[in-house]
Structure formats: C-alpha cells, structure tokens
Amino acid sequence: MRISELADLTGVSVATIKYYVREGLLSPGRKLSERLADYDDRHVRRLRLLRVLRDVGAVPVGALKALVDATQDRSATVHDMFGKACDALRVETAVPASRDDHTRALADQIVDQAGWTKVRPDAPERDHLADIIKVILDSGLSTDPEGAAAYLPLVDAIAAYELDQIDAGQDRETMMEQMVLGQVVLGEFLLCLRRLAHEHHSALRFAERR
Amino acid sequence: MRISELADLTGVSVATIKYYVREGLLSPGRKLSERLADYDDRHVRRLRLLRVLRDVGAVPVGALKALVDATQDRSATVHDMFGKACDALRVETAVPASRDDHTRALADQIVDQAGWTKVRPDAPERDHLADIIKVILDSGLSTDPEGAAAYLPLVDAIAAYELDQIDAGQDRETMMEQMVLGQVVLGEFLLCLRRLAHEHHSALRFAERR
Incomplete structure (x- = not known):
C-alpha cells in the first residue's frame, strides 16, 4: 500500500511515519520508484504499536528506539529481549x-x-x-x-x-509487540477493572454507614 | 507535640505544614499560646496521607482539597464519600x-x-x-x-x-485515609508485583527461544 493508505489505516500522520522511518523505528517501504514505496501488514502492526506506546504509555522516542534495538539482536533469547523491553518501558x-x-x-x-x-x-x-x-x-x-x-x-x-497469550510460534517482532502492548495496555485495563470492583465492593460494605 | 516534632515525625517541612493548615487540608493545632500550638496523632496520620498522595500519587492540591471536603460532609454515607474521593483521585x-x-x-x-x-x-x-x-x-x-x-x-x-482491610469500626477520617492510601499505593504495589511475575513467567516460557 501507499504511505497515505498506511496513514489512514493506522491513524498516524504521513509526517510521523516518515519521522519513524528516519529514526529507525519503522523499516522503510519497498521502493517502487524514486518517489513511491510500498508498505505491508508489518508496517501496519508496527505503527499501531508505536501509536499505543505514544498515546497510552507516553513512552519517549528514546525508549521506543531501545525497544526496536532489542528486537534486532537475534543472538538474544526472547526472554532477554523481553527483559530489555521492560527496562526500556520502565517509566520514571x-x-x-x-x-x-x-x-x-x-x-x-x-x-x-x-x-x-x-x-x-x-x-x-x-x-x-x-x-x-x-x-x-x-x-x-x-x-x-x-x-x-x-x-x-x-x-x-x-x-x-x-504470558500465555503470547504465541511462541510467531516471529520475534510479533512476540515483542504482543508483550509490550500487554505490559502497557493491560496494566491500564487491570487498574480500571480494579476501580470498578472497588465501587461495587464499597457499596456492598459501606452504603449504609455514615 | 510542637510543630517541629510533627515535621520530624512525618518528614513534612514546617513551611508545608503551615501551608496545609492555611489551605484547610490539615486542622490547626490546639492553641497553647499566641505562638505555640499542640499537635496530636490525628495530625501525624493526616500528614502522612498528604505526603504519600503528593509523592506517590502526584495528586494536585485541588484534588487533596476535594478529598478533605468529602470527608467533612457528614450526611453522606461512607460509600458516597469513597466515590467522591475516587473522582478526586482520577488522574488525567x-x-x-x-x-x-x-x-x-x-x-x-x-x-x-x-x-x-x-x-x-x-x-x-x-x-x-x-x-x-x-x-x-x-x-x-x-x-x-x-x-x-x-x-x-x-x-x-x-x-x-x-475493601476488607478497611475497618468499619473506625472514624470516617481514618476510613477515608485507608481507602485513599490503598487506592494509590496498593495500585503501584500491584503493578510492581505483576512486573516481577512477568519476569518469572517469561523465563519459564522463553529462556531458550531465540
């Protein structure tokens, strides 16, 4: 697909896509001509990941770069890769x-x-x-x-x-994407469910108490 | 106790204690003379709460004020009070x-x-x-x-x-303090334990996978 289609599909602007390619966060599209490149599903997936990390995790670009670098060291085990990703994601x-x-x-x-x-x-x-x-x-x-x-x-x-949701049959990049999204988004999900459960259990215990 | 002792015991500076009193976040000490006031355990507890909310929850003063106001409306049930506190604590x-x-x-x-x-x-x-x-x-x-x-x-x-940790036999202020601390600090505790558990379960599954 063209870069404009990629932007529409992921909600990431063309300018930001070009920035991510320059920063090494996204691989360049396959060159069709001097001015045209072709992008595929891997680009869509990576951009969705970057978008979530930016929007939900407020992860800075330096940390995003460390995540991508961890994916690319193919001598490391998936466990080591996950460890590096967690270190990169550690917010202050x-x-x-x-x-x-x-x-x-x-x-x-x-x-x-x-x-x-x-x-x-x-x-x-x-x-x-x-x-x-x-x-x-x-x-x-x-x-x-x-x-x-x-x-x-x-x-x-x-x-x-x-961890059981992460399919070991997939490639490293996909496993990394699933781990990182899980870490960031499911953490929010968990705290949100907990607040809902607090409201319920508070009502059960303290709705009459003044 | 004197204000200087209160400051030592809670790790909150004398200037900040005076600021909290001015803002209505802390009740004034019992006046002993024009320049001396006596503080007790309730002041210690409240200051420890305010300190945790500032340090860990990064809760702004406006939200702290809303928490204190919710405690003071004695016609509200404890459940309603907790609801107002949760609204005040909702970080953007x-x-x-x-x-x-x-x-x-x-x-x-x-x-x-x-x-x-x-x-x-x-x-x-x-x-x-x-x-x-x-x-x-x-x-x-x-x-x-x-x-x-x-x-x-x-x-x-x-x-x-x-919620079971909150003792319904205590006064409203204490129940509120326990609820708020639980919401903020135990949320951090939970996410921290989850990251430790992720490291363990990742090692079990992916320590060999490259």
Whole structure:
C-alpha cells in the first residue's frame, strides 16, 4: 500500500511515519520508484504499536528506539529481549527511592514467597518493590507486610495468563509487540477493572454507614 | 507535640505544614499560646496521607482539597464519600477518549459478567473502560474481548480483599485515609508485583527461544 493508505489505516500522520522511518523505528517501504514505496501488514502492526506506546504509555522516542534495538539482536533469547523491553518501558516512577536493608529484605521475601524463582537477584524491580513497601510502612497503611500474601497467587495467575497469550510460534517482532502492548495496555485495563470492583465492593460494605 | 516534632515525625517541612493548615487540608493545632500550638496523632496520620498522595500519587492540591471536603460532609454515607474521593483521585489518563457505542456496550457487558451490580450505570469508569477496550481492539492485541473473563474473578478478589482491610469500626477520617492510601499505593504495589511475575513467567516460557 501507499504511505497515505498506511496513514489512514493506522491513524498516524504521513509526517510521523516518515519521522519513524528516519529514526529507525519503522523499516522503510519497498521502493517502487524514486518517489513511491510500498508498505505491508508489518508496517501496519508496527505503527499501531508505536501509536499505543505514544498515546497510552507516553513512552519517549528514546525508549521506543531501545525497544526496536532489542528486537534486532537475534543472538538474544526472547526472554532477554523481553527483559530489555521492560527496562526500556520502565517509566520514571513517582515512588521515592527510600528503601533500606529491612524493606529490601522484605521485598526478597515476597518474591520467594510467591515462588518467582526466575527473577534475577539484582532485578531493578526488587528495589522498586522495596521502595513501595517503605511507603506502605511509613504511611501506617499496614504494619504487616505479610498482607502481601493475599495478592501473590492472584498476581501470579494474571501474569501467567498474560504470558500465555503470547504465541511462541510467531516471529520475534510479533512476540515483542504482543508483550509490550500487554505490559502497557493491560496494566491500564487491570487498574480500571480494579476501580470498578472497588465501587461495587464499597457499596456492598459501606452504603449504609455514615 | 510542637510543630517541629510533627515535621520530624512525618518528614513534612514546617513551611508545608503551615501551608496545609492555611489551605484547610490539615486542622490547626490546639492553641497553647499566641505562638505555640499542640499537635496530636490525628495530625501525624493526616500528614502522612498528604505526603504519600503528593509523592506517590502526584495528586494536585485541588484534588487533596476535594478529598478533605468529602470527608467533612457528614450526611453522606461512607460509600458516597469513597466515590467522591475516587473522582478526586482520577488522574488525567493518557488513554484517548476514543470509545464508541460498540466498545461502551462491551464495557457494560464486562461489568455485568463480573457481577459488579453496584457500579452506577453512569459511572465515569465505564467510559474509561470502553476507551481502553477501543485501544486494545485497534492495536490488534486481541480481537476477543471475552479474554477479559480470565481477569474478572482475580480482580474481584483483589478489590474485595482491599475493601476488607478497611475497618468499619473506625472514624470516617481514618476510613477515608485507608481507602485513599490503598487506592494509590496498593495500585503501584500491584503493578510492581505483576512486573516481577512477568519476569518469572517469561523465563519459564522463553529462556531458550531465540
């Protein structure tokens, strides 16, 4: 298809498509003549991914580039590729880096308790978990980190379900697209469902309480 | 306690404490003399809440004011108070308002399927869910909104657990503080656990796949 058709189909402007090609985020179309190129379904898929990451994830272009680079290193396993993508997607979180040895140990304990044996001992997400635990303890919301136990099987089931949706029979690019979209969009989906469930459960418990 | 002790205990500066009092976010201390006031545990709790909302939730002062106002309308039920707090906490989401009749109907269908009968028919969160469904469908991530079925019992269990942590025997202010902290901090906690679980499940499935 022509670039104008590609723009119509994906909702990404021609100028932005050309920008993504220049930045190496989108492969160039197959040249038909000096001024005409032909684009196919892979371009459509990639553009839809870039659009979602821009609109929903507010992912900066530098991070998009890191995602594409991770896809192109064919010596890496799909798992390593996913890891690099997650690092690139890590938005600067608002949680202050306030962890200490105690909360870092609690974070490791939670990962152990969940049975997530494959999480690297130095995964940055462990530090982030420790920061969040510090906020929870400091806020007085809970003095009992054991409370996490209730979440673990539920979160495990959600993550396992999401990874099961990624079809290992597909090419690396497609697997990457599915993983990244899942990470960003299904995270929003999950929090939205949770707010709806909060409204329901709040009504069940507190509709009479003044 | 003196204001300087309050500042030390909560990590909120004296200047910010005075600002919160001026803005009506914190009740004034009990006057001991023209220049001295006495603060108690309620001030500590409220300041810790305000600090978390500022640091983690990046909640603007206007929204904090709406939260406090919701606490003070004593004719409202706790459920109504929680609803107002949720409205105030709704951050401007990056998901574009792209819903249509079809996705709005799918959103209602998901809420029905979950059994969340107490969610208001005109709850803004239903529209937001429709926007997210539109992004999912447009991105090609899934053509099957039935996929949501797998999430519903898990999210329902998480939300029910969270609401069960709120002790109905406490005063309104404390219940509000617990609800707001849960909404903001446990949402971060949940997403963090999910990323850890993703790393584990990705390793189980794709550590060999190139």
